[in-house]
Amino acid sequence: MDPNIEWDNIWNEVIDDCLNDNTEEEVIRLVREAQQQPNSTRRRRKRRTVIDRSREEGHNRLFNDYFSENPVYTEAQFRRRFRMRRHVFLRIVEALGNHDEYFQTRTDAVGKMGLSPLQKCTAALRILAYGSPADSVDDYVRIGESTTLECLDRFVMGVCTIFGAQYMRRPNNEDIARLLQINAARGFPGMLGSIDCMHWEWKNCPVAWKGQFFRGDHGKPTIMLEVVASQDLWIWHAYFGTAGSNNDINVLNTSDVFNDVLSGKAPAVQYTVNRTTYHMGYYLADGIYPEWAIFVKTIPMPQGEKRKLFAQRQESARKDVERAFGVLQARFAIVRGPARAWHVNTMKHIMLACIILHNMIVEDERDTYAGNFDYDHNNNFSTIEVSAGPDPNLTTLFERIAHVHERKNHRQLQADLVEHIWERFGHENNES
Numbered sequence: 001m002d003p004n005i006e007w008d009n010i011w012n013e014v015i016d017d018c019l020n021d022n023t024e025e026e027v028i029r030l031v032r033e034a035q036q037q038p039n040s041t042r043r044r045r046k047r048r049t050v051i052d053r054s055r056e057e058g059h060n061r062l063f064n065d066y067f068s069e070n071p072v073y074t075e076a077q078f079r080r081r082f083r084m085r086r087h088v089f090l091r092i093v094e095a096l097g098n099h100d101e102y103f104q105t106r107t108d109a110v111g112k113m114g115l116s117p118l119q120k121c122t123a124a125l126r127i128l129a130y131g132s133p134a135d136s137v138d139d140y141v142r143i144g145e146s147t148t149l150e151c152l153d154r155f156v157m158g159v160c161t162i163f164g165a166q167y168m169r170r171p172n173n174e175d176i177a178r179l180l181q182i183n184a185a186r187g188f189p190g191m192l193g194s195i196d197c198m199h200w201e202w203k204n205c206p207v208a209w210k211g212q213f214f215r216g217d218h219g220k221p222t223i224m225l226e227v228v229a230s231q232d233l234w235i236w237h238a239y240f241g242t243a244g245s246n247n248d249i250n251v252l253n254t255s256d257v258f259n260d261v262l263s264g265k266a267p268a269v270q271y272t273v274n275r276t277t278y279h280m281g282y283y284l285a286d287g288i289y290p291e292w293a294i295f296v297k298t299i300p301m302p303q304g305e306k307r308k309l310f311a312q313r314q315e316s317a318r319k320d321v322e323r324a325f326g327v328l329q330a331r332f333a334i335v336r337g338p339a340r341a342w343h344v345n346t347m348k349h350i351m352l353a354c355i356i357l358h359n360m361i362v363e364d365e366r367d368t369y370a371g372n373f374d375y376d377h378n379n380n381f382s383t384i385e386v387s388a389g390p391d392p393n394l395t396t397l398f399e400r401i402a403h404v405h406e407r408k409n410h411r412q413l414q415a416d417l418v419e420h421i422w423e424r425f426g427h428e429n430n431e432s
Helices: 003-021 024-036 055-067 075-082 086-099 117-130 134-141 145-167 173-185 207-213 248-254 259-263 305-331 344-368 394-404 407-431
Strands: 191-201 222-229 235-243 268-273 276-278 282-284 381-384
Touching: 055 086, 055 117, 055 134, 075 086, 075 117, 086 117, 086 145, 086 344, 117 134, 117 145, 117 344, 134 145, 145 344, 173 191, 173 268, 191 235, 191 248, 191 305, 222 248, 222 305, 222 344, 235 248, 235 344, 259 394, 268 407, 276 407, 282 305, 305 344, 305 407
Parallel strands: 191 282
Antiparallel strands: 191 222, 222 235, 268 276, 268 381
């Protein structure tokens, strides 16, 4: 609405009131006083400041520094600053350009070239990697604060849409065979990974929600992430969004980590421990998790050399998930510091995008990891591909839930693993 028109309407109403309540001399005096006052009551429009950032110059600098045939910075420096190798980053840029025209170079209304895909993806990735404010890349990439936030939102959404099905997939038959082979060499045949939860602090949590997302041992509002990770730090399962006032058991009861097992779609696993055959894989967990057949926990205050060795081995192997948390937060500082987003869905997309990028890096660099495994003890397991059939009826579903929650099988498996690990590694313990 035009402020001049608004002021005229108000002024006419004032004059009408004055004419009704005051004499002619008083009205003239009021008009003269109003005319002498400065025109400060009118709302003035603030002109938008236009900054010529020389976007083409920013693109050329970025291209010459990292992407030309003879770049200024080395591969090692690119890997440290972008958290991944150059060909992985270029793959992401190309996929986003084919998926969303926002990540394509376009011209504006006056025919001037806009930001390049390299500039937009670099700005978004720098925020994820360093957890820096949105305007921190303006002076180098030549991109404004509001545009950077838009790039970040579209970047994480695009990564989740394009790469989510591949890098957040459930383990298939080939994946499970490899996991069983590696973990059997470590003394845990049938192990599929380690499960645990972490908290991400929510700085801008609404005041009305703080009681829901607050827990005393953390002291600030948080949102929880549940993951399953393997020895190579690949994250096979991620469930994010539970309020921080819950514990790991509450998250477990609401997550979908065992949906494939309960629906009968997970590949069947068969392995032998201490001359006992089992038909369901398991995960290493800490003490808070329940005594279910699908979990293997440590022994608190173990008595005897066998139990001490098992507790040592279990706690060492369970650190896979803790290492995955540490590497994820080291690579992407945005999930290490307090989240500045206002909406849970925004935080969820950021977290899942960081996990997907983390898995892409693991896939690309897995061959460079130093892993010495003894594969001579890996012939006591097998996997069977299970085709996706109809959903189970209630009777079958309850039977599978009871089988997963079986405490007797949990204790039997733990006892067999105690004997198995002592048989495999007991002589090393005696020598030391």
